Amino acid sequence: MSLSSLLVPAILFFALGMFACLIKSDLKFPPDMHKMIVIYLLIGIGLHGGKELAAANMADAISAVYAAFAFGIILPIIAYIILRVIGRIDPLNAAAISAHYGSVSAGTYMTAVAFLAGIGVTYEAYPVIMLAIMESPAIMIGLVLAGYSRRALGGESKNQKGMMKHLLLDAFTNGSILLLFGSMAIGWVISEPSYKKIEPFFELIFMGALCIFLCDMGMEAGRRISEFRSVGFFLVGFGIVMPLIGAAFGLTVGHFMLGYSIGGITLVTVLAASCSYIAVPPAMKLAVPEANPSFYLTLSLGVTFPFNIVIGIPMYYAAAQYLHETYYPWF
Amino acid sequence: MSLSSLLVPAILFFALGMFACLIKSDLKFPPDMHKMIVIYLLIGIGLHGGKELAAANMADAISAVYAAFAFGIILPIIAYIILRVIGRIDPLNAAAISAHYGSVSAGTYMTAVAFLAGIGVTYEAYPVIMLAIMESPAIMIGLVLAGYSRRALGGESKNQKGMMKHLLLDAFTNGSILLLFGSMAIGWVISEPSYKKIEPFFELIFMGALCIFLCDMGMEAGRRISEFRSVGFFLVGFGIVMPLIGAAFGLTVGHFMLGYSIGGITLVTVLAASCSYIAVPPAMKLAVPEANPSFYLTLSLGVTFPFNIVIGIPMYYAAAQYLHETYYPWF
Amino acid sequence: MSLSSLLVPAILFFALGMFACLIKSDLKFPPDMHKMIVIYLLIGIGLHGGKELAAANMADAISAVYAAFAFGIILPIIAYIILRVIGRIDPLNAAAISAHYGSVSAGTYMTAVAFLAGIGVTYEAYPVIMLAIMESPAIMIGLVLAGYSRRALGGESKNQKGMMKHLLLDAFTNGSILLLFGSMAIGWVISEPSYKKIEPFFELIFMGALCIFLCDMGMEAGRRISEFRSVGFFLVGFGIVMPLIGAAFGLTVGHFMLGYSIGGITLVTVLAASCSYIAVPPAMKLAVPEANPSFYLTLSLGVTFPFNIVIGIPMYYAAAQYLHETYYPWF
Amino acid sequence: MPLSPGILKRMQRIEIVINEEALDDLLSVLRDANVRGYTVVKKVGGLGSTGERDPNDYSLEQPNAIIVLICEEDQAEKIVTMLYPKLRGFGGVCILSDCQWTTGQPI
Amino acid sequence: MPLSPGILKRMQRIEIVINEEALDDLLSVLRDANVRGYTVVKKVGGLGSTGERDPNDYSLEQPNAIIVLICEEDQAEKIVTMLYPKLRGFGGVCILSDCQWTTGQPI
Amino acid sequence: MPLSPGILKRMQRIEIVINEEALDDLLSVLRDANVRGYTVVKKVGGLGSTGERDPNDYSLEQPNAIIVLICEEDQAEKIVTMLYPKLRGFGGVCILSDCQWTTGQPI
Ligand SMILES: Nc1ncnc2c1ncn2[C@@H]1O[C@H](COP(=O)(O)O)[C@@H](O)[C@H]1O
Ligand SMILES: Nc1ncnc2c1ncn2[C@@H]1O[C@H](COP(=O)(O)O)[C@@H](O)[C@H]1O
Numbered sequence A, B, C: 001m002s003l004s005s006l007l008v009p010a011i012l013f014f015a016l017g018m019f020a021c022l023i024k025s026d027l028k029f030p031p032d033m034h035k036m037i038v039i040y041l042l043i044g045i046g047l048h049g050g051k052e053l054a055a056a057n058m059a060d061a062i063s064a065v066y067a068a069f070a071f072g073i074i075l076p077i078i079a080y081i082i083l084r085v086i087g088r089i090d091p092l093n094a095a096a097i098s099a100h101y102g103s104v105s106a107g108t109y110m111t112a113v114a115f116l117a118g119i120g121v122t123y124e125a126y127p128v129i130m131l132a133i134m135e136s137p138a139i140m141i142g143l144v145l146a147g148y149s150r151r152a153l154g155g156e157s158k159n160q161k162g163m164m165k166h167l168l169l170d171a172f173t174n175g176s177i178l179l180l181f182g183s184m185a186i187g188w189v190i191s192e193p194s195y196k197k198i199e200p201f202f203e204l205i206f207m208g209a210l211c212i213f214l215c216d217m218g219m220e221a222g223r224r225i226s227e228f229r230s231v232g233f234f235l236v237g238f239g240i241v242m243p244l245i246g247a248a249f250g251l252t253v254g255h256f257m258l259g260y261s262i263g264g265i266t267l268v269t270v271l272a273a274s275c276s277y278i279a280v281p282p283a284m285k286l287a288v289p290e291a292n293p294s295f296y297l298t299l300s301l302g303v304t305f306p307f308n309i310v311i312g313i314p315m316y317y318a319a320a321q322y323l324h325e326t327y328y329p330w331f
Numbered sequence D, E, F: 001m002p003l004s005p006g007i008l009k010r011m012q013r014i015e016i017v018i019n020e021e022a023l024d025d026l027l028s029v030l031r032d033a034n035v036r037g038y039t040v041v042k043k044v045g046g047l048g049s050t051g052e053r054d055p056n057d058y059s060l061e062q063p064n065a066i067i068v069l070i071c072e073e074d075q076a077e078k079i080v081t082m083l084y085p086k087l088r089g090f091g092g093v094c095i096l097s098d099c100q101w102t103t104g105q106p107i
């Protein structure tokens, strides 16, 4: 992997956005543009995934689903313990932050796909299901941790069950998740010639649209990163270490347990290492209103996201390559 | 025609939008996105039509214009009679609703085009002129019916002539119609190599953009459909029967009088069966302020549009196929 | 050059927009759509330019930079003298207007590119650097002229130096310029296969998107042109003569000094003849608040821009063709 | 003011700021109170007891809506009495002030 | 209030809600009345005698605009007198209320 | 008004219109004044001493923001005193008016 693999347009546009923010440029994309590109990208990724899944092996797909649930449950618990024990963060903020790390970032995932495409590496279809699934369990675990914290703090336990049901419903009716699942289903059922008709819009121009999205995200990350002082050094460090821990899990599961190719391992690692900024923040704002949103948003958008985009993805890819060439999978 | 012809991506995305609305998802597309896609689609359809027309037969084009006027005049009158005589709807609401059914829905037309493209059926260039023309006569007839009703109700007849002139002008300067006509003219005059330069934007990615448009329309239809109670069962029934009556006219004219291919008959039928939600509602709001907009909007967007998209188009296609294989055209 | 070269879709869409405004159509594009397309077009133009530059000759690039600075300095001074001596325009308005004519219009440049592409003429990569560079010197000269005028008027000279620094910074951090430079840099460094991945989005559909942009600009120009009365006949005449003077410079420099091909000369001429409506107006509003924005905006958007689009570009091309076939370059 | 009392009429101005999600509920309360006119501004930001709200936030898109309502004094009283118990659920702000309506035809 | 009268000055606040299409006409009336400052919010929804207006409605996109204007009492009177006859044509709402302007320099 | 004083409480309404660019500065002044609630409308147009502002102008995109703030009288005084010296830099408008807050819990 040479330096040129970093010169992926998507990543460069992310850097351009951060640079614009750094030099206090008045560059600003219309907020609706962001929403529109997100809608487009989610549909594109869903359609593509659905089409691949139609040709895939069900048993393997189910293993991927298991892995997604495992990540969504184990990672937030590890995060919570680190935040509580090492960082001495108060329980409710710890719970809210943890939930984000059990979930995933579609933007990071797409950048990884662009990265792999840029260096011509193929990958399995299953990680995209994991992407769609991983939001929900993390939200649930976040709620369980918050409930546990509240009881530990001696507060009233609130209507935990009602909230759980409410959030489960929310996680399912969440626009982004619905769009992802819905277009996955559509990609699954439509015929090849039908897909060909919409492919130019959803695939051919996808990578270019991703560049604009990442330029925008770069500006957002730059804005958030400037608030890192209010977050404190421990949390910033956590925002870098936690994805590495997630990545270790991702590499292990992707290679040894799922037995994917280098590209597939990289994507699974990215899923485990990334941290949500779409579905989880509003859920946590609702479920744990006591937590400070600027903590989890700064961590997610200002620290972990840029870390993964600029350093993480190539690193995870190198690690996946190493593993794949050195060890056999367990199964 | 197998079930798979229903699995056209555009229709599936419409269903996804309705589903999102049904399960009360928070999925929401930015309002400006809707406007932008409409602009894009109208230009695309106009350019394509214009280019085809440049190569078409003038005499045939003029027959299509006649047919468009005939639909725009006859269908609202039939609708008015049904609404008044069978439904006992008050005259002004009847007039406003009728005008919508003499007009057309560009969204339905484009879905029909996507449907035909999906199953590989070709069609004539003339229906697109009909699409552009059919808004205006329907608006005029709506106004005439409203004037007639007002006189029948013994009210003052208002400045009918001034209003007519005003609406005629409005119908011509209406942004959507202007865009359609303007890009049709541009498609007509530009050279083949010039067209090739803009074709990737306006044709290649058209079908994908249409999917996003229809997903949005599905949400809108879902929102409107939930108001059907306030509209009453008679009107909901009317919203399903009236397109069938229009379709009968469309099939007859398309096959026997215009002598089109199966694809062309389908499009003419769709034009006759569909009902405006772009140019007519604001015109009626202005011309017949006494009428209740939620009646004609619920009917147009919540009943007739989804009916045509999901059930109508394949049905009209099947009927066109049957006609074409069974009878000779009259001319 | 036949009439058909005028039937370039981009120019026809500009005319359609002006027509819509003329007949007072209610056609209106969402303001955010304008911003989004500008972002897209600037990135597209930058990427393309950067890629070409990567393969270009450094010495030639530097000549282009010199030429850009020369235009940015000489043209505003000429404009200022004409405005003051012939038009007897007050000094501060003269300074503000002049600055616009030293700068460039990316919209005009892109239309010229579309024009050349439409008639199959190739061009050098250097003019795009000139495009990116020419905003800044013009702003500085505008400020110098305003300072000179203020002293001549006997007013206090303000904090000229501080303002200069501020504007220099602004010109560099200006969103549009940053986007252009940034994507030029990205286009420069990325590899050919990387570029291929984003080419469909940024090149393939570019010309179509430009049509929508120009339709919108046509409406804006139409709106502005209707204010020409408030601007007076002298200024309207200036808005047509000044681009011709700029064009004379552009032709001379492009052919005799830079020795470009016909396409390249045309682009250099368009740069010299065009007048900014993106970076200069806000800079002048800030630096010369005493000047009346409706003067420079009407001139820029309502007179010079449409003149260049509809009449200028083909004329400059014809002149470039004539020069190229008649004279040898000096160097 | 020397303006004729036929032109100006004393009315109440009610201004409410709430979460945009609660807007439909609020409007139906207003409709129940027989309100025949109001004005709504959406996509509004703010700070309140539930923290900051920014309609353009990437992740926590949370807009407020402003509702302005001009009505006669007794109707204002009725509306406030109806809204009062629900306002805690809605959150936000509801204020009343005096104003003068200029067209002779109050709604 | 104990704030020095040099800081606060009694003024009138005029608030108008009209159809966005009529905005240009209204502003030209205001310009004729020599108004030197106002604030405009566009894309506003509402309910009034002509029914509901929603700036984001798919088919009946009909926005209102809010105009807020701070001026001295006698100018307010002048403006209201000028607007009064036109308001029926414009529809909508126009209210006046008292306020205190904080910078010493009224427009 | 016959509404019980438990429901209504006299407060001050502060309304500020400034250049959107100055908004962050203004909000930090407000935060320094310990304000715990405000409402912000962005993308607002207007006319003032610095000319016309249109948030959708193609070339001179210059939006204003409206800030509305309900607070108790003494806090209003404090805010105005703090803002007064900065307002000249910000430009725009700042007005105070009386209002009545309907939920028993002022911020
Ligand atoms: N004192 C206040 N002045 C003005 N607006 C307020 C005030 N308090 C709350 N708001 C608005 O009401 C919204 C909801 O308030 P809350 O329910 O208290 O979070 C806030 O986001 C503000 O827009
Ligand atoms: N009583 C009212 N209070 C507040 N706004 C109103 C009121 N009446 C009308 N409006 C506003 O004025 C607009 C036009 O009113 P109208 O011309 O009566 O339909 C409405 O859409 C509302 O936004």
Ligand SMILES: Nc1ncnc2c1ncn2[C@@H]1O[C@H](COP(=O)(O)O)[C@@H](O)[C@H]1O
Pocket (backbone or CB within 6 Å): E036, E037, E038, E039, E040, E068, E069, E070, E071, E107, F017, F018, F019, F045, F046, F047, F048, F049, F050, F051, F052, F053, F064, F090, F091, F092, F093
């Ligand atoms: N008298 C006024 N009434 C209402 N709004 C005003 C007034 N004067 C100024 N404004 C608003 O304040 C903004 C900035 O004013 P200025 O700094 O004077 O240019 C203007 O664009 C208007 O939106």
Ligand code: NA
Pocket (backbone or CB within 6 Å): A075, A100, A101, A102, A103, A104, A246, A271, A272, A273, A274, A275
């Ligand atoms: Na994760």
Ligand code: NA
Pocket (backbone or CB within 6 Å): B075, B100, B101, B102, B103, B104, B246, B271, B272, B273, B274, B275
């Ligand atoms: Na019809």
Ligand code: NA
Pocket (backbone or CB within 6 Å): C075, C100, C101, C102, C103, C104, C246, C271, C272, C273, C274, C275
């Ligand atoms: Na120039």
